[in-house]
Amino acid sequence: MxxxxxxxxxxxxxxxxxxxxxxxxxxxxxxxxxxxxxxxxxxxxxxxxxxxxxxxxxxxxxxxxxxxxxxxxxxxxxxxxxxxxxxxxxxxxxxxxTATCFGMGHVDPGAEYGAGSLCVPHLRISPNVRIGAMAQILGAVLGHDVEIGANTSVGFGATVLGHVKIGANVVIAPGAILMNGTRARPLSIGDGAVIGIGAAVMRDVAPGARMVGNPAIPLRDWVRLQRLLKTR
Missing domain, CATH: 3.40.50.20 (Rossmann fold)
Known part of the structure; x- marks a missing residue:
């Protein structure tokens, strides 16, 4: 334990x-x-x-x-x-x-932090946010009603909007944006997914998927698209 x-x-x-x-x-x-x-x-x-x-x-x-x-x-x-x-x-x-920025004006006092999680200054944590054990949040913006799974990393400048559920062992790279879900249907990021630098995620992401681009698409589809463009 x-x-x-x-x-x-x-x-x-x-x-x-x-x-x-x-x-x-x-x-x-x-x-x-x-x-x-x-x-x-x-x-x-x-x-x-x-x-x-x-x-x-x-x-x-x-x-x-x-x-x-x-x-x-x-x-x-x-x-x-x-x-x-x-x-x-x-x-x-x-x-x-467990390193938090409790007491800072831009961090909601009701945020929940899992064991060993780490949140550095210059981030914003909105109401109803739960951060899993050993998660690491670096200078990101977390909207309301966000859940972040264990061992997940959220990079500098990333933005997670409201009603988003992020699984365990996920990587959200710097500058990525996760769009809003809803109360009835939160945007879901599956366990082990990787969201690339600057990607804009507008729909659910499957476990283990690697997403890039704006709008974000699976990396394998991006590679196919690049090959197609080169043949034209």
């Missing part, structure tokens, strides 16, 4: 590379020095101080030995990696940090 908390003033961070650093820089705008980062965790390269942050980079084993009681913020961009790390940390009895 995953344990998580939104109340923390110290953490360790799983992730020590570019995407993780972007997240930490953004979160500091909200934390304003209130949260101490003891160490970054990287099981590939560790045993040094991070040159930009001057924070130790340690292994998972060192985290258990040195900071076993300190919540862990999981930051990689890959939802699959976040899910694996959540399972590993749960098996170790670790506490996950």
């Amino acid at each position: 995953i344990q998580a908390t939104t109340q923390f003033d110290e953490i360790t961070v799983f992730g020590a590379r570019g995407h993780s650093l972007v997240i930490l820089q953004a979160m500091e705008e909200h934390w304003q020095g209130r949260v101490k980062i003891h160490a970054l965790i990287d099981d590939i390269e560790h045993g040094f101080r991070h040159p930009a942050l001057d924070i130790p980079v340690i292994s998972s084993g060192e985290r258990r030995a040195m900071f076993g009681d300190v919540p862990v913020l999981v930051t990689p961009g890959s939802g699959n990696l976040r899910a694996r790390m959540a399972a590993q940390l749960a098996s170790e009895g670790a506490m996950l940090a």
Whole structure:
């Protein structure tokens, strides 16, 4: 079982590379020095101080030995990696940090956050929004009555309009737009779907589909269209 908390003033961070650093820089705008980062965790390269942050980079084993009681913020961009790390940390009895921007004027106070989810500043969260475990929301706009599944990633500048249900392990790339559904029939994005950069989704998306373009179409159809155009 995953344990998580939104109340923390110290953490360790799983992730020590570019995407993780972007997240930490953004979160500091909200934390304003209130949260101490003891160490970054990287099981590939560790045993040094991070040159930009001057924070130790340690292994998972060192985290258990040195900071076993300190919540862990999981930051990689890959939802699959976040899910694996959540399972590993749960098996170790670790506490996950759930990073929200609660208290900011553009974030609805009634939003629900799953364990280990992460929402950076410069996003907007409207009423009746539920965010799944280990989901990551980066500078996006979430309209009213939106549900986001576990391990899903919503990129910078993406817009999710009202009455949309997004499954688990979905990738919404930067600049994508998901149009409104309705109360009776929310727009549905199936598990494992990928919505490409700048895509405009106007109808339901099947599980595992890869959508590109405006209006968004399956990637395989886009490839066929490009081939057809080249033969004309």
